[in-house]
Amino acid sequence: MHEKSIKVLIAKPGLDGHDRGAKVVSHALKEAGMEVIYSGLHKTIDQIVRIALQEDVDIIGLSIMTGAHIPIVEKLMKKMREEDIIGKTVFVGGVIPAKDVSKLKGLGVAGVFPGGTPLSETIEFIKTHMKKA
Amino acid sequence: MAVARYIKDEKDRILDVILESGIHVKPSYTPEDLNRTGFDYDKDVADPGQYPYTRGIHPLGYRSRAWTTRQYTGFGSPEETNQRFKLMISHGQTGLNVAFDLPTQMGYDSDDPMSEGEVGRVGMAVDTLRDFEIAFKDIKLDKIGAGLTINAVASIMLAMYQAVGEKYGYDAKVISATPQNDILKEMVGRGAWIFPVEPAVKLIGDTIEYSMTAMPRTNPVSVCGYHIRESGATPAQEIAYAILIANAYIDNVLARGYVVDDFVGRFSFNLNVFGNMWEQVAKFRAARKLWARNLKEKYDVKNPQNLFLRGLFGGGGYGLTKAQPENNIMRGAYYALVAALSGAQTTALCSYDEAYTIPTPHSALLSLRTLQLLMDEMGLRDTVDPLAGSYFIETLTKEMEQKIEEEMEKIEQYGGMIKAVSKGYIQRLVARQAYEVEKGLESGELLKVGVNIYKEGESKEVELHEYNYESAEKQIEDLRQVKKQRSQSDVLHTLKVLESATKEGKNIMPALVECCKAYATVGEMTNIFRQEFGEFQEPALF
Numbered sequence: 001m002h003e004k005s006i007k008v009l010i011a012k013p014g015l016d017g018h019d020r021g022a023k024v025v026s027h028a029l030k031e032a033g034m035e036v037i038y039s040g041l042h043k044t045i046d047q048i049v050r051i052a053l054q055e056d057v058d059i060i061g062l063s064i065m066t067g068a069h070i071p072i073v074e075k076l077m078k079k080m081r082e083e084d085i086i087g088k089t090v091f092v093g094g095v096i097p098a099k100d101v102s103k104l105k106g107l108g109v110a111g112v113f114p115g116g117t118p119l120s121e122t123i124e125f126i127k128t129h130m131k132k133a
Numbered sequence: 134m135a136v137a138r139y140i141k142d143e144k145d146r147i148l149d150v151i152l153e154s155g156i157h158v159k160p161s162y163t164p165e166d167l168n169r170t171g172f173d174y175d176k177d178v179a180d181p182g183q184y185p186y187t188r189g190i191h192p193l194g195y196r197s198r199a200w201t202t203r204q205y206t207g208f209g210s211p212e213e214t215n216q217r218f219k220l221m222i223s224h225g226q227t228g229l230n231v232a233f234d235l236p237t238q239m240g241y242d243s244d245d246p247m248s249e250g251e252v253g254r255v256g257m258a259v260d261t262l263r264d265f266e267i268a269f270k271d272i273k274l275d276k277i278g279a280g281l282t283i284n285a286v287a288s289i290m291l292a293m294y295q296a297v298g299e300k301y302g303y304d305a306k307v308i309s310a311t312p313q314n315d316i317l318k319e320m321v322g323r324g325a326w327i328f329p330v331e332p333a334v335k336l337i338g339d340t341i342e343y344s345m346t347a348m349p350r351t352n353p354v355s356v357c358g359y360h361i362r363e364s365g366a367t368p369a370q371e372i373a374y375a376i377l378i379a380n381a382y383i384d385n386v387l388a389r390g391y392v393v394d395d396f397v398g399r400f401s402f403n404l405n406v407f408g409n410m411w412e413q414v415a416k417f418r419a420a421r422k423l424w425a426r427n428l429k430e431k432y433d434v435k436n437p438q439n440l441f442l443r444g445l446f447g448g449g450g451y452g453l454t455k456a457q458p459e460n461n462i463m464r465g466a467y468y469a470l471v472a473a474l475s476g477a478q479t480t481a482l483c484s485y486d487e488a489y490t491i492p493t494p495h496s497a498l499l500s501l502r503t504l505q506l507l508m509d510e511m512g513l514r515d516t517v518d519p520l521a522g523s524y525f526i527e528t529l530t531k532e533m534e535q536k537i538e539e540e541m542e543k544i545e546q547y548g549g550m551i552k553a554v555s556k557g558y559i560q561r562l563v564a565r566q567a568y569e570v571e572k573g574l575e576s577g578e579l580l581k582v583g584v585n586i587y588k589e590g591e592s593k594e595v596e597l598h599e600y601n602y603e604s605a606e607k608q609i610e611d612l613r614q615v616k617k618q619r620s621q622s623d624v625l626h627t628l629k630v631l632e633s634a635t636k637e638g639k640n641i642m643p644a645l646v647e648c649c650k651a652y653a654t655v656g657e658m659t660n661i662f663r664q665e666f667g668e669f670q671e672p673a674l675f
Contacts, residue, residue, distance in 0.1 A: 012324075014235070014250070014251060015236060015241070015247065015248075015251055016235055016255075016324070017319065017322075017323050017324015017325045017326070018323060018324065019322075020364055020365060020451075020564070020567050023564040023567065023568070023674065024564070024571050026674075026675055027564070027565065027568035028568065028571070028572075030675065037675075038674060038675050040671040041324045042239070042324075044247070066235060066255055067254055067255070068250040068251055068254060071249065071250035072250060075249075095489060095490070097489060097490075097597060114455065116455040116584065118575055119571060119572075119575060120575065
């Protein structure tokens with residue numbers, strides 16, 4: 001039976017342009033058989049949510065290198081509540097100090113993958129999570 | 134990241150070494166290798182200070198002058214940055230290298246909704262001249278030069294530097310700024326672009342043209358192979374793309390009717406250090422040679438001094454790891470050694486905690502000391518280009534030269550640098566390569582200490598430079614105060630003049646200086662450009 005591939009949005013919120021990690025992850029997810037939409041740089045939360053809705057993605061991944069992950073994720077969750085898509089899975093990668101991982105999870109992020117996380121771990125997380133969902 | 138591919142047998146003996154640029158390293162080198170590559174001392178190397186400057190641009194190298202130490206510095210408010218500048222200078226730092234926050238880099242004021250959460254985070258916030266007045270207070274601008282690490286709005290920051298210099302009584306002709314001002318590399322990596330390619334390159338041409346007479350000690354462009362390398366380029370691609378990008382800026386100014394000798398001597402480069410140390414040394418030696426030859430043969434540059442590749446060789450951010458952070462102290466020391474062995478005029482060294490955040494005072498000073506102890510304790514100033522004449526290094530330099538030329542040729546065949554960036558050709562290429570490196574690290578084909586080998590040991594918490602939300606609020610409040618106090622008619626008038634100059638395609642620098650002096654904000658000035666030029670549309674990569 002044909003299995004529908006998982007559709008992932010990899011998004012770069014805010015003003016930061018360091019996108020090596022986002023692009024590497026996008027390549028890895030594609031190679032793992034997923035359909036990847038890459039948002040491009042400098043996207044506002046509103047734009048990211050709009051892309052997620054338009055493309056009807058299964059899961060949203062944010063790549064944040066600036067340290068502004070907490071306010072950005074707070075904003076995303078608020079917008080997702082407004083758009084009534086709070087059930088969509090969100091994961092975050094980038095420069096994330098260990099002490100912030102639980103804070104992000106508290107805000108509703110399903111997976112946090114700080115720089116240095118093996119790509120296989122991210123792939124595995126998405127596959128497992130999507131099966132559950 | 135990892136510096137070469139090693140093919141080994143079951144006893145861990147190395148059978149082959151393949152450098153990132155694709156060169157195979159042999160177990161030993163002899164004069165026969167030099168013959169094979171057609172090596173000729175006078176033509177390929179020559180004495181230090183002699184064309185093609187492979188061994189360095191000055192006959193006496195670091196004996197005549199040590200390299201400038203220019204640690205990347207800046208965060209939070211201008212007050213905090215001013216304190217950090219003074220701390221670094223008091224510890225012997227000889228150049229400034231200003232880090233700007235992302236809103237400033239992207240042309241937004243601190244009170245813009247786009248700036249939320251980003252004010253003062255990765256560099257200092259700049260809204261108006263008031264911020265430069267505070268940041269550069271009590272710093273001798275005629276004695277110390279400032280690198281301004283900013284690109285899309287580098288023209289505004291250069292104008293602001295002139296304005297603050299004049300405010301503090303310095304003639305614009307005696308102050309020395311090095312704005313990074315390399316937008317094409319921003320489009321390849323790092324991503325702090327705003328405007329589309331053509332107007333963005335035109336703005337750079339304006340700064341070069343303006344500096345020639347108004348700010349002659351300024352280096353209006355620092356071409357950054359550095360960030361292209363960080364995005365996934367090989368060392369050979371780093372140099373190839375940097376030279377081609379520099380040529381794109383040269384061509385813009387030549388089209389205005391200038392002679393290349395009038396301005397190209399003020400070009401500078403920012404190149405990356407991390408990677409296999411032999412490949413790096415050969416890369417820098419080949420880069421000096423190819424840049425000189427490029428200028429002489431392609432552009433007919435006459436003055437020998439204008440052929441110098443002057444640069445900051447530093448880094449190397451991507452080489453650092455989050456795992457086992459203290460290893461980064463040793464990595465940094467080796468990078469500094471490579472920069473010194475390669476004849477860097479200027480060095481900045483990433484601090485060990487930069488895989489996490491911007492440096493604390495402690496880690497920033499450790500990096501500065503790393504550079505200073507090579508300079509004053511280890512004998513790196515004794516003699517020029519100490520690796521010269523090594524069968525290995527000279528062979529490798531020749532091989533690197535060939536690889537760089539091959540990479541340049543590929544871009545020329547594609548249709549040139551501007552097309553290659555506009556269409557996303559280079560972006561796709563380096564992103565793919567970055568992914569291949571990550572895969573190599575995961576499979577263990579590439580080795581990285583603490584990441585995929587020698588991972589054991591206790592994990593170490595790094596003391597982090599904490600973000601100060603209060604200083605961001607203060608910055609916004611200060612901006613409100615400046616807006617209340619400034620003359621609104623001066624602001625409106627100077628912005629109007631800027632708008633006309635922009636629409637008419639004139640050089641915008643004189644108008645920008647007047648806007649800055651009237652305390653117009655970075656956002657107000659950038660908006661004029663945004664409205665006229667629009668924004669760069671990133672080519673699709675997937």
